[in-house]
Amino acid sequence: MMQIHDLKLKEDVLPFFNFTNNTYSEEQLLYLLTTPPVTEAEVRDRTTVIKGMLANWAVMENFTYRKLDLLEVHTFMVAIAGTGLNKKKLQSWLRLKTSETERQQLQSKLVQLIQLLNGLQAQYLNRLNSAVFPEQFKSDLVRTVSFLNSLNLDKLANQVLEHRFRVRDMIKFSEQLSTLNQDEVSAFWDYFFTFEAYWSVAKATLVHGFTFPGFSDDNFSIGDFYHPIVKSPVRNTLLLEEDKNVLLLTGPNMSGKSTLLKAIGLCVYLAHVGFTVPASTCTVPYFNTIAIAINLNDNLRDGYSHFMAEIENLRKVVRSTENSQKCFAVFDEIFRGTNVDDALDITQTTINGLTKIKGSYFLISTHLLQLEEQLHSSSYESIKEYFIECVLENETPRFTYKLKEGWSQLKIGRILFEQVGLSELLGK
Incomplete structure (x- = not known):
């Protein structure tokens, strides 16, 4: 039994821990704050994740991204996953060839996705020492990095940088995104929002001088x-x-x-x-x-x-x-x-x-x-x-x-x- 309404967790306590940069991560942080684990071992795992974030603080100290980019990329990925656009390859190619407006819109979305996710992967996720995290969190981190690796973001980012991201590349990447499993995409975003929530608690620990119990x-x-x-x-x-x-x-x-x-x-x-x-x-x-x-x-x-x-x-x-x-x-x-x-x-x-x-x-x-x-x-x-x-x-x-x-x-x-x-x- 947890009777903790009088602590006013959302109103009085959440603001001290909330350094998140989007509403999804904030919701996950609130969930962690208001939902105690069932066992003592699970509590210790949560604490170990926060300690792991602090152990990686040289990498994570300046963790940031453009909020609008993330929200738009999230919406785009969730919408396109599982739609199977590869079945309409010829139609897509012809439409993009003849419609400059559609081509520019799709290119903008794809470039935004490539640059955001490649930046998060290269600057933060790939540089983490995963050994300091508990097994489940570490396993989820490895799965997340593997998912991003499957998108070949580094290669695509270079193409964008060198202005070589052409129509055929756009169609190919769109098809790849459309064939992604929706559950896999959801799992990626769920982990990212949880990841940011834990990072937020770690930052609060340093900013306010809180201590580990x-x-x-x-x-x-x-x-x-x-x-x-x-x-x-x-x-x-x-x-x-x-x-x-x-x-x-x-x-x-x-x-x-x-x-x-x-x-x-x-x-x-x-x-x-x-x-x-x-x-x-x-x-x-x-x-x-x-x-x-x-x-x-x-x-x-x-x-x-x-x-x-x-x-x-x-x-x-x-x-x-x-x-x-x-x-x-x-x-x-x-x-x-x-x-x-x-x-x-x-x-x-x-x-x-x-x-x-x-x-x-x-x-x-x-x-x-x-x-x-x-x-x-x-x-x-x-x-x-x-x-x-x-x-x-x-x-x-x-x-x-x-x-x-x-x-x-x-x-x-x-x-x-x-x-x-x-x-x-x-x-x-």
Whole structure:
């Protein structure tokens, strides 16, 4: 189960990874970002592809092409493949001989195709060290290069350069393109768009200074993490021990709890799609389920109130840990949809139950400050308490956005209420 809607991957995260030059590659990048592989081995393969791109960066650093050329070549190849124009060789030859307009149009399309694909092959694909890529990606690369070799692009490019690309050459090349298998052409373009999507992630890694994550069953540590959408972000570090699998986060309103939880959730999620992460270090267990509940709203279509949406989300999370499956879940201000007494009671029950689910990790933020005394009077040894620092200077809150161990009992609601003059207004 992947419940990651609240990470806003397309709106907030995709732009940081998107250096693609056409809509098809961008769609493939979005697919990679929003579709976690099924197994840990497949995740590692994705990461290896990105590392392979970086290992070939001397070749790939200036990877580029004219966007319009690519889109037109793609449309032309898809349209002509499998049409079998070789059956109309005489008619084609006669028409091209007698119609200068048709001859020029076809020549323009063929020359555009030859120059674009030959340039991509000669400048980039032929120069790659394929040994650094995982087997499937390397196999697809070899197949792609073989496909381009079958078109004799280098020879044709020389003919174009020397102005020797004549009518008979145009007809011959058109026939060759028309007899290409449509599935083979589709496979070529699918690979190219995937290739560019991976290149885009590699470039983002260098541009933003993202780092490669790792998996470890007994290690949950993320160093100097941040959310990339925040300007001038404060970086924090989180370490959770295997026997302390529940993080309880406190801090006043506007201290940055939701943003911090999103940043942690994003690092964990990106690790599971094989991407690099906004942190200096990141090692987490491999989770079967990731559930991020930051902005859990009422589900009007199903008739759920906010509280029932929280209950249903918690039920799904707990059920996902059956059969020794590992889960990472975030609950922002859990049970804020019900009254304080109920929330306090069921939060304790929830925390107590989650601490027993070993191998899974749960991050919970709360405004229920009464929990501190009750938790300390109980045997909650599996809880890690953190708070986001906020200091009062001359009765004015200053938010540092720093994550610290311990518990915050700071209340600033009344202070802000007074500062904006509501007491005076309401007193009138």
